[in-house]
Amino acid sequence: MKADQAEALRKEFPATAIGKLPRAGIHLDYVGHAAVTDRLLAVDPEWTWEPVAFADDGSPLIVTRGKDAELWVRLTVCGVTRYGVGTAPSGSFELAKQLISDAIRNAAMRFGVALDLWSKEELNAPPPPEPMTTTQSDRLSALLSSLDDEWTAEVKSWWHERKFPKLADLNREQAGQVIGYIEEHTPEPTA
Structure with a gap:
């Protein structure tokens, strides 16, 4: 992956692309699947994803653990492959779509996509000013x-x-x- 491609993946999203997700009484910033897909396409029109494992019927393997389901994927962007996991409550409507969407966003974060929203600290914060001499x-x-x-x-x-x-x-x-x-x-x- 070239430096300009990595930089383009990490570019901050405009405020209009950032949504709020209610979680445990707070609202977390997030970027939806469409915005992440658009970013991946802009940087690498040939990006791909594939499940890490397949079920006996050839579909992506969805593992249920308690009340949650998960799907592990490999995301390849600009020739580099990274893993990601999608999770959702196992009884969710259109579970496979939700898992794929979440897994792609999670794996894209490994490339820096919307990383600033995942982080608890400011990642691009300028260094503190130097004290007066x-x-x-x-x-x-x-x-x-x-x-x-x-x-x-x-x-x-x-x-x-x-x-x-x-x-x-x-x-x-x-x-x-x-x-x-x-x-x-x-x-x-x-x-």
């Missing part, structure tokens, strides 16, 4: 202490418009912006 902290302290009341109020107003945290909690980028603003907009201190 000692040099920046010293420079800011010197600049702020040199301001008169009028410029102190001006800088505070600008600062609050940007919703910056208190001085000690500024990150490196924010500190750079504050230093730049003060140096550019306030008069040089007089001796």
Whole structure:
């Protein structure tokens, strides 16, 4: 599989393609079978799936465990094969269709399709900002202490418009912006 194909499989779905599934008093985000199939077709029009095992009559083997049924499949996308399992209550309407749909979505997740919806943490979260440097902290302290009341109020107003945290909690980028603003907009201190 090529990098661009893997990236296309992992692309986030638009909000309009994400549904809500009620489970144990909460609503889980999910992407339906049609949206997953569309994504697979867009990346590899020749993708395939097959059951891992067959029943005696040649149909996919559906195993019942207690009140649940399951179907294991192999999903092949761009020449790479991964396994997935579909589960549903054994008395479900159109059980085979539900199991196939769930198994394909589960196996597609192994390729990264809708992986962000399965994960409990943010997978593509940006790294945390770097903290303000000692040099920046010293420079800011010197600049702020040199301001008169009028410029102190001006800088505070600008600062609050940007919703910056208190001085000690500024990150490196924010500190750079504050230093730049003060140096550019306030008069040089007089001796």
